[in-house]
Amino acid sequence: MMAMVTMVAFALEGYVNFVGMTLIERSANDKESAAASWCDYERKGTRDKVKDLRRMTGAEIDWNKRPYATIKELNELRNMFAHPKPQKPKVREWEAVGTDAEFRKQLRDYRPEYEERLTWEFCTRAYDDVEAIWQHLLEVAKINPFDALSGGSQGFELLAWVDENGRETRA
Template sequence: MSLTDPAREMGEEQNSEPRIRAKITNEIVDYPHNDLASAAWFYRERLTKAFEDKARNDGIFLDMIALVTMTAFALEGYTNFVGERVLSGGAQGQENAWDDLERKPVKDKLKAIRKVLGFEIDWNKRPYQTVDELIDLRNMFAHPKAHRAEEREHIRVGTDSELRQMLRDHRPAYEKQLTWEFANIAYEDVETIWKDLLAVAKIEIHETWSGGSQGIELIEVLDGRDN
């Protein structure tokens, strides 16, 4: 009985394939907002379970950083998707307006989309009220820099234990802003904004999914000849 190497056999089979000349087409379009939104959903689900199980630990705060960051990135991805649809290539009477807006802040893009599609945005009410604070937090993490105590030296009255506790309670600005309540609100509001944008832009949800077609069109079989 002889033993054979499956990997070697597979290699021989592959090498036995004739070489071909072919036209390759790849019409795949990937939209990162789908992955970013999925990541935000993942962290939110994990945090929800952690809070329900009262599993409080240092990892919870790190997950909240990930949640709000992914939520903010998803908002930008959502805005870019709709903005490119309605503001590029002369769409809606615009002459490549998206080229001028692509690198602008998210809020500027939302204002431009609102102007073209003719819907109202109330920046003083949810869901749009959340945008400024969310982007502010996102910028703190995307462009990190030192956060020094607001009061470097001051006089306080209390016991030694009380004063030590006061120092231990010090938190940087981003840690004060980043609460579980805000992370939840931000996630919900961004998803609401997304649904609103799709509705006013008349975009079906399936149009926002990554996908497309790929193909190989045979031109000729080379049979080992030089190409």
């Protein structure tokens, strides 16, 4: 789940970067001003980039509701994994009464902060929310989803009509 939540956070950043780059290129007068604007934008954190996109598009974003409320927790976990800092353990005091095996079980049951926050429910919610954010950003930025595809073909060509028996009926 650590890898999943990290990759979901990276996907969010990629989506936000794509929309930002597209909007910057659209509004720039020349390549130099676009490059300068991109450098300023690219250095920001994901939440600040989304704030910039909100300003550029006039989008309504409620940071206290899903899907956007997920960004803060998602980025906190991503940063915890990508840029670990020393953590002070919680003060846990108990009187160990029992066998050695029971005492060792108590130690094994201790969970660091990230394990308490990193649940399957959070991972799937974060994935769903990031996809919803992506769709919302494409909509408010007026970007055709086909323009966001990379690699492969970006469309299809009708070669023939086929009936329910698999016979070609017209070209």
